[in-house]
């Protein structure tokens with residue numbers, strides 16, 4: 001029924017059952033917790049509805065105290081001789097309802113049976129030549145080192161389309177649930193997980209896990225670990241209501257950053273932030289961002305400015321120019337359809353850009369970037385135009401000591417830093433919210449090149465609330 005559930009009972013077994021197996025969002029232990037206070041806290045002021053199933057008297061005298069204004073208490077249990085009590089003042093002024101409920105009519109019965117036949121929603125790729133379908137799937141069980149995340153928002157990345165189409169050189173798992181920009185809350189913990197708790201805001205990211213022992217992992221270069229697993233690629237990702245993630249690798253989302261705003265940072269944000277670091281441009285120097293007006297680009301311009309860089313934005317059209325210069329604060333805009341990119345970048349930077357970030361899925365920039373890079377400068381490559389080859393003049397590369405390097409997402413520290421920029425309001429993603437059911441249409445638009453900013457899918461069932 002897509003409601004958020006606060007389960008009240010006692011003991012660790014019941015907690016596990018309710019949260020891990022059944023997917024309750026919160027568990028309140030009536031022997032340990034202050035039921036009224038805790039329910040009010042986790043629901044943000046009171047529960048919209050209360051269902052009394054325990055054959056004890058006390059809940060009948062307490063339920064009204066944690067019911068939200070305009071809410072309803074439904075009584076089902078029948079403790080012998082019990083009396084319910086309620087504060088008349090609250091009942092009236094908060095327009096509360098207390099009502100009994102007994103079995104159901106035949107229509108209710110039919111609906112109840114229908115529920116028993118279904119699970120939770122997920123977007124499943126069954127074969128690479130078939131479109132993704134929204135299905136009812138079972139809630140996955142976290143292993144000892146995992147957490148179960150109730151996904152509230154998840155961004156859609158171009159990589160998700162490649163995973164669905166299976167057109168990358170690395171095979172995906174099948175059937176596959178994609179998604180690696182999932183922002184949600186921890187609802188269950190594996191037995192080894194000590195540093196996260198139920199209710200923590202976390203992100204499901206591309207790097208699901210790395211081996212932690214290879215030479216790259218040891219050096220914090222886990223993003224190139226040959227034994228890594230990728231969310232929404234080699235393991236199921238965040239295009240589902242409940243997602244398993246490795247506790248060591250989930251993003252810790254700052255408290256003051258709404259989940260919906262965190263989602264696009266989890267891949268797009270960290271990718272461009274890390275890419276900017278890889279250009280080795282320092283505060284006060286020039287970075288040229290190619291594809292600056294796009295989904296990755298508009299984030300890159302903001303990060304670069306927040307990092308103190310002078311930004312030359314390369315893209316085309318008046319809308320992109322306005323976005324880059326007027327909204328995002330780029331210092332120069334070069335229109336690659338109108339301007340001579342090499343000459344203009346050299347001119348505005350006084351001899352060449354200290355760093356270049358390539359975000360546009362086109363081949364030409366990979367063959368041109370070196371020509372406007374300053375001596376000792378670095379070109380960082382992020383975009384992946386299919387089958388593209390970069391070229392460079394060897395003479396210039398050597399005599400000007402240039403560097404060309406690839407950059408892929410970021411490690412956990414990069415991720416924490418990227419999120420911190422967003423939490424401090426220095427970086428904000430432009431996104432459009434859609435529902436999980438819209439994913440097949442989003443993929444179609446993506447293929448047609450019709451998506452401008454980021455698409456964030458709303459799985460929260462809340463629609464407007466943010467965190």
Ligand SMILES: [Zn+2]
Pocket residue numbers: 157158159160180206267268
């Ligand atoms: Zn991505």
Ligand SMILES: [Zn+2]
Pocket residue numbers: 210211212213214215216217222225226227228
């Ligand atoms: Zn490794």
